[in-house]
Amino acid sequence: MSALLQLENVTRVYRGGGPFSQGAEIVALDDVSLSVARGSCFGVVGESGSGKTTLTRIALGLEAPTRGRVTFDGVDVAGLRGAARKRLRRRVQIVFQDPYASLDPRMSVHDIVAEGMVIHRDSLGLDARARTARVVELLGLVGLGAQHLNRYPHEFSGGQRQRICIARALAVEPELLILDEPTSALDVSVQAQVLALFEELKARLDLTYVFISHDLGVVRYVCDRVAVIHRGRIVEENEATRLFAAPQSAHARELIAAMPDPDPDRSPFRRAVL
Amino acid sequence: MALVEIDELHLTMTSYDGAAHVLAGVSLSLERGEIWGLVGETGCGKSLTGLTLSRLVASPPARYLSGAVRFDGRDLLAADEETMRDLRGRRIGMIFQDPTTNLNPAFRVGTQMIDVALHAGRVDPSILGLAAGASRGARRRAARDLAVSMLDRVGIVDAARRIDDYPHQFSGGMRQRVLIAMALIGRPDLIIADEPTTALDVSVQAQILALLHRLAAEDGLAILLITHNLGVVAQIASHVAVMYAGAVVEAGDVRAVLKSPRHPYTQALIAALPRADVKRGALAGLPGVVPDLLTPPPGCRFLPRCPIGAADCARAAPGLAPVDTGQRVACFRAERAA
Numbered sequence: 001m002s003a004l005l006q007l008e009n010v011t012r013v014y015r016g017g018g019p020f021s022q023g024a025e026i027v028a029l030d031d032v033s034l035s036v037a038r039g040s041c042f043g044v045v046g047e048s049g050s051g052k053t054t055l056t057r058i059a060l061g062l063e064a065p066t067r068g069r070v071t072f073d074g075v076d077v078a079g080l081r082g083a084a085r086k087r088l089r090r091r092v093q094i095v096f097q098d099p100y101a102s103l104d105p106r107m108s109v110h111d112i113v114a115e116g117m118v119i120h121r122d123s124l125g126l127d128a129r130a131r132t133a134r135v136v137e138l139l140g141l142v143g144l145g146a147q148h149l150n151r152y153p154h155e156f157s158g159g160q161r162q163r164i165c166i167a168r169a170l171a172v173e174p175e176l177l178i179l180d181e182p183t184s185a186l187d188v189s190v191q192a193q194v195l196a197l198f199e200e201l202k203a204r205l206d207l208t209y210v211f212i213s214h215d216l217g218v219v220r221y222v223c224d225r226v227a228v229i230h231r232g233r234i235v236e237e238n239e240a241t242r243l244f245a246a247p248q249s250a251h252a253r254e255l256i257a258a259m260p261d262p263d264p265d266r267s268p269f270r271r272a273v274l
Numbered sequence: 275m276a277l278v279e280i281d282e283l284h285l286t287m288t289s290y291d292g293a294a295h296v297l298a299g300v301s302l303s304l305e306r307g308e309i310w311g312l313v314g315e316t317g318c319g320k321s322l323t324g325l326t327l328s329r330l331v332a333s334p335p336a337r338y339l340s341g342a343v344r345f346d347g348r349d350l351l352a353a354d355e356e357t358m359r360d361l362r363g364r365r366i367g368m369i370f371q372d373p374t375t376n377l378n379p380a381f382r383v384g385t386q387m388i389d390v391a392l393h394a395g396r397v398d399p400s401i402l403g404l405a406a407g408a409s410r411g412a413r414r415r416a417a418r419d420l421a422v423s424m425l426d427r428v429g430i431v432d433a434a435r436r437i438d439d440y441p442h443q444f445s446g447g448m449r450q451r452v453l454i455a456m457a458l459i460g461r462p463d464l465i466i467a468d469e470p471t472t473a474l475d476v477s478v479q480a481q482i483l484a485l486l487h488r489l490a491a492e493d494g495l496a497i498l499l500i501t502h503n504l505g506v507v508a509q510i511a512s513h514v515a516v517m518y519a520g521a522v523v524e525a526g527d528v529r530a531v532l533k534s535p536r537h538p539y540t541q542a543l544i545a546a547l548p549r550a551d552v553k554r555g556a557l558a559g560l561p562g563v564v565p566d567l568l569t570p571p572p573g574c575r576f577l578p579r580c581p582i583g584a585a586d587c588a589r590a591a592p593g594l595a596p597v598d599t600g601q602r603v604a605c606f607r608a609e610r611a612a
């Protein structure tokens with residue numbers, strides 16, 4: 001399988017300190033290389049501050065690496081300017097963690113989902129009428145309907161809001177979807193529904209996912225390959241089944257051991273008590 | 275007698291659209307040394323149940339319709355505000371989800387802890403180890419010493435120096451430890467921990483859970499652990515109560531409930547977890563949505579989503595009754611204990 005997104009020796013350094021002082025440099029990503037195969041689901045796990053967010057920002061093209069190369073579909077992202085850059089951005093979309101914070105409360109569902117199509121109307125070529133028809137189609141795709149078109153975000157539950165976010169991301173026909181903790185704010189029963197939706201959409205629309213999460217159970221369930229990131233470095237990368245069965249690095253072992261297992265007999269505390 | 279007893283508690287919340295029946299007969303009892311996990315989906319009333327124990331639910335809009343909340347034999351619903359103030363932060367400690375918003379960023383951690391210790395000392399001078407009528411300076415020094423010893427107890431290294439730090443100088447996990455230390459100052463009998471690890475990384479979560487587990491064992495604390503994470507419950511809880519739409523639907527020993535759930539809702543929650551043995555595509559979601567509590571379905575509130583429900587389930591709300599595996603289940607169709 002060919003690589004859709006490829007990071008080669010990517011390093012990203014931020015300058016620390018306040019607006020008037022020059023602090024120490026913060027290395028958010030340190031020599032990161034990874035390759036996301038087309039049609040796969042690539043998981044990135046790590047704790048807060050490990051560099052997950054910087055990685056997504058670089059993958060989205062919102063941020064340039066300090067050193068290293070990012071290629072999307074074989075094209076070096078750094079060299080793109082203007083219209084070419086805009087076209088690239090259309091092909092990579094994101095679904096955020098918190099569906100309560102990532103929808104504008106003053107926009108209707110129609111306007112939220114259609115906004116990307118307006119921005120990318122040059123490449124998508126849809127007029128207002130076609131856009132509305134497409135919004136209805138997208139809402140159907142994520143399990144909502146035309147009756148929701150003129151409603152506002154506050155009228156929806158968390159799971160429904162996340163579906164709106166997914167419809168918005170899909171509106172511009174992306175190839176790569178970055179899912180940044182997409183189910184962390186949801187209840188388990190709703191999480192199961194949303195994960196099923198991701199699977200269905202991936203097959204139907206030939207999508208590639210980068211799935212970012214600290215919930216290892218979810219990552220194990222949805223991902224083909226997983227990279228464990230710790231302090232800006234990838235400490236381990238492997239097929240999901242192998243990584244969870246036999247983690248090689250100390251940090252991955254630690255993370256897997258700390259996963260709260262829903263089986264009371266596997267609790268480390270209960271064993272100590274019994 | 276149980277330390278905490280909630281008995282058939284009914285509570286409504288008044289809104290512009292009418293009264294929502296948000297707690298519809300919640301029953302729960304905790305003994306000392308027990309850790310009860312209280313689980314359920316968003317909006318099922320688990321946090322509200324925790325808040326009724328310290329009576330922190332503003333009334334109005336809340337209205338207690340019927341039922342009782344007893345703490346150590348005392349009826350909390352009838353207690354006056356002064357009594358409640360003496361209980362809160364003293365015999366009933368609370369820990370919340372977000373350790374960042376629960377500490378005042380403008381004050382040193384020590385200042386905030388000493389306040390709590392001085393308050394606890396006013397109610398019970400023995401907490402500060404002083405006789406009644408000790409001087410102000412003596413009380414302050416004792417309060418500070420107590421705060422340092424509590425920080426030390428929850429695993430803050432170099433507590434005597436760290437007590438003068440500001441909240442932003444602590445990491446998320448350390449801040450949660452500070453809040454736990456604060457809750458311990460009044461030598462509580464009960465700690466209500468509302469999603470105490472949700473904002474933390476898994477490795478930090480494991481440390482905080484270990485701490486709570488140790489405290490329950492060493493001090494005979496009763497802990498009500500409110501969470502939506504069944505994994506967390508499985509790790510440290512001795513008992514679990516599952517709530518759905520304002521009522522406890524299954525309650526009992528944690529192994530009985532999680533290993534052989536009898537209520538269809540508990541079964542659905544467990545089936546929705548992506549466990550190691552679940553193959554991709556096999557994860558079962560729970561169809562439907564939580565009912566609108568302004569117009570709840572008649573009878574069993576789970577009926578509209580229930581895979582085994584029948585027409586007669588709509589006639590009345592099922593009460594908790596014991597089943598063969600020992601826990602109590604509120605379902606007409608669950609197999610009852612002989």
